[in-house]
Amino acid sequence: MGELEERKARGREFSLARAVIYRLLSRCFSYPDRELLDLFDSARVGEYLDSWRCLGFNASEGIAEVTGWLKEFPTHQAVLDELEKEYTRLFVNAFPNVPAPPYSSVYLDKYGRVWGQSTAQAARLYEAAGLSIARDFHDIPDHIAAEMEFVSYLIMEQQKGKQDAFIPFQELASIEKRFLNDHLLRWTPAFFSQVVECSRLTFYHVMACLGRQFVEEETKHLSR
C-alpha cells in the first residue's frame, strides 16, 4: 500500500470511529430500551471500544464500570426501570426540576426556552443535508439524540462513493463543520457537565463523562 492509500485508510478509519461514537452517544441519551442494553452486551462492547481507542481514548475503564453496574441487576427489566426513571428525571420531567434539558437552545439562547434560534439553526442544517425530523420522533429537532445521530449520518454519507451521494460530499463536509463549530460543540460540554453533576446513576454519569471528553477532543481536533 502506498503512503497516500495508507493515509486515506487511516482517515477513513478515524472518521468511522467518530461516527460510531456519535451514534453510541445518540443511543445512550435516547429514552432507554432493550436495544440500549444490547449495546452493552460483552460481544458488542469491543466494537466501540476499538473506536474509542482509534480516537486516542482509553474508554475501557469507563465502559467496564457501566457493564459491571448493569450486571448488578437481576433482570433486564430491573435495570430498565432504573434507567427510565433516571432518564425521565434528568431529561423529561422531574422534581425538583429537569436538571439537564437535552436541548441546545436551553444552553445557547437567551431565556433558556426550547425551540430557540439555535433549534432553527440545527433544523436548517438538517434540511441542507436533505433530512427532516421523523413523524414519530415526538420531540424537538435539537434534542441531543437527534443532533448526535445527525453528525454520525453526515460522516457516514461522506464515506459513500460519489455516485451514491444524495448531496455532494464537499457540501456535507461543510455542513458537518458548520454544525459542529457553530452549534453542537458550543452546548454539549455544558450539557454533559450538567449530567455528570446531577446524575444519580453510574450509567449516565460515566457516559456523560465520556461524552464530555469526546466533544472536548472534537473541539481540539476541529481547530487543528
Place this chain on the structure above:
Amino acid sequence: MELNRRDFLKSASGVAGGLILLPSLLDGELKAFARSPQSGRLIVWEKILHQSCAVCDNTCGMLAYVRDGRIKWIEGNPADILGGEGKVCVKGASAMRTLYDPDRLKAPLKRTNLKKGKDEDPGWIKISWDEAFSTIAVKFNEAIARYGPQSVLLLVRPKEPDTRLQKAIGTPNQVCHVDTCYITHEVAWGALVSGGGRSWTLDLENARYILSFGWDQPGKSMQSHLQGFIKAKEQGAKVVVFDPRMSLTAAKADEWIAIKPGTDLAVILAMMNVIISEGLYDKNYVANYTHGFDKLAEHVKQYPPEWAALISEVPASDIIRIAREFATTKPAMLPTHKRDAGGPLYTNSFGLAQAEIIMSALVGNIERPGGFFMSRKPKSRSVDEFAPAKYPEMKEKRRVDGQDLFPLANAQRKGAFAHLAEGILSGKPYLVKVGLASAYNVLSFPNPDTIIEALKALDFLVAVDLLPSELCQLADIVLPDVHFLEKDGIETREYHAMWPQIMLREGVGTLWEEKSWGSIVNGIVEAMGKPEFKVDWKGLEEARLQDAGTTMEYLKANNGIWEDKKEPKGWTEFKTPSKKIELYSTVLEKDGYEPLPIWHERLTQPTAEYPYYILTEHLPWRRMGKNSNDPILVGMLPENFLHMHPDTAAKIGVKEGEYVIVESPTGKSLKIRAHITRGIRRDCVMTEHSFGNWSKGLRAAYGRGTNDGELLPERKIEDTLKTKAYNPAFGSYLLDVCVNVRKA
C-alpha cells in the same frame, strides 16, 4: 437568571433609534417590506397564525408570527374588535415563553415513589398514553365498583369535556374554584335576571358614569374591560371607585374613596335609599322591567346615609352626592366582574352582588347601552345534541363539598373549593377514593395544607396540566395538556360578546406527546369501557360552524373571525318567574333566602390579636399556572410585598423593604417584605397573589415570594350554614379574616 423590567420592555417594544433628524427621503415608508399591523414592526415571518388567547378568559384575537417553525412574536388581531380593539396584554404577548418552557410536561408520567408530600420526589417515569389510560380506568372502575360513582372526585371546570366525563362516570362531585371567584355574582344574576349565569358583557364604552365597588378589571389589563374603560374616559365619563386600597382603576379615577372592607353593602343600600326617596330612579324602566319596587322602597328606608357612614367610614354627604350623580348621569354603570367586593370575599358579599344588580336596574342599565348585556352567542348545538348518549343515573345527589345544601348554588353545578377538604377528610357524607384534577393547583385553595392532606388521603390521583405544579407532585399519574398555541380549532366568544363571534385557532402543532383535554377525556372513557361517551370534538366544532352558518374556510379567508355584527337589542323580558328583573326576588324567597338584600356585618372584625384586614391583589401580568414559570414575567416582580400605610408601618416599626411576619388565625405565618404606600387604609394590609410556589419543577417560580392563601382559612359546613339565609351562593368568604403583622 435575573431579568428585569427593562429586559422585558426591550424585548416587547422593538422600537429602535433616538431622535436623529433624517433627510426627508430616508424618512419615507419602505415600499418593498411589510410591517406587522399592530406594532408596525418590520419582521420576517414564514406564516401568521390566527389564535385566540387562552391565558385569561377574555379570549383576545391574536396573530402569532412564525419564523423557523417557531412563534417569534404575538400581537393582537385588529379584526377582533370585541376582545379588545385588536390589542393583547402582556400575558398574551408573552404566551410563547410558556409554550416553549423546557419544564413543560411532555409525556404521561407515573409516580414510582409511593410516599406523597411537599418534600417527596415523586420519582416520575415516562409511560405511554395507553398505559396511562388503562391505569386510570382500572383505578376509577375499582372505586366505582366498591364505593359507587360518587367516590370519584373531578377537580375540573364546568366546561364541555369536563361535564361529559362527570356525566359518563355519574359522580356529583365536579368541583371548581368559583366559590373563591365569582359564584355570588353568578347566583345573584341567575335569581334576579337571567335564570342562569351572570352578564359577562359590559358596555363600558358608552357609559358616562362608572361606579366601582372594588371592580379593577382595567388594572388586570383585561382588554375588553380596559379598552372600554379607556374609551369611556376619553369621552368624558366620570369614574368613582370605592376600594380600601388604591387599585390601578382607582388611580385612574376621578375619585377614590377608601371604604372599610366588607361594608360596601351598607353604602349601596344607603344610595338606594337616596335614589328612591328623591325619586331619581328611572321610572319608566322600573315600571316596565322590574318587579317588587314598592317592597324595595319600603325596605331601604331603614338604611339612611348617616347610618351607612358610621359603618363604612364614608361621609354621608359623599354617599348622597354620588348616589345623585349616579342616578342622574346617563348611562351610569356599576361594573362588576369576579373577585371584586361583590365577589365571594365576605359573608355579606352575596347581598352586595344582589344590591349591585338592583342599583343597575334602578338606573335602567341592564340590557341597555352603556350597561350590562347577557352574552350574544351564535346558534350552536350542545354536546348532547351532537353526540347523544345514555348517561348512568346519578343516584347520589349529595356532594362531598356540601354544595347540595345550597340548592341555588348547586344549580350552577360548580362546586366549592373552600369546603372540599373537610368533606374528603371527614369521609362525610361518603368516602371519596380517587380523583382527577385538570389545570388546578393546590395553591389556588385557601389554606393549601388541608387540601394537600385531603388529596394525599385519596387512593389515586390524576393531574392534567401544562407545567409540573404542586398538585402534579402529589399525583399518581400526570398527563401533559396541550398549550393553546399548539391547538387547532375554534373559540366562541363568551366575554364581551356584544354580538355572536367565532374565532379561528391555528396551532403550531404539539412539541412533544401532549394531548388536548377533549382527547384525554375520550381516552379515559374508552379505557373505562364506556366508548359510547367519546365525542368527536373536531366534528362538533365543524357542526357548530354549520349551525352559525359559516365554515373553516370562511374563517381562514376573513382574518380568522366570523361575526354576526349587530348592536344587541336589549331584552324586554327577563328569565325570572315574573319575566322582570326581580328587585324583590321570588326565586330567593321560594328557597328560603332573604328576598331583599339585608345588611349583615361581615364575619370577622379586627381584634387586639389580629388587628388588620387582609386584602389581596392579582397582578395584571400573572395568571397562575398559565404563566407562572415565565422568566421575564416573574422578573417583573420576583417576590410579593405586604403593602401598608406609613402610619401602620410606623406602628409596627418597619421600614420600606424590611421583613415582617404576617400571622393568621389559620395558625400559619408568612415572612414577607413591607412596601409602604399611602394608597391603602391604615387598618388594612395587602399582598399580591400567585406567589410562593414550592414545586421546584418550576425553575423560574420556585421559592419566589409567599402564598397569601396560607393566611386564608378553609371553611367548615357547620359555620357556613349559619350564614345560609344571606349566602345562597355558598361563597367561600375568602377574605373574611383578619391578621396580625409584626416586625421580623
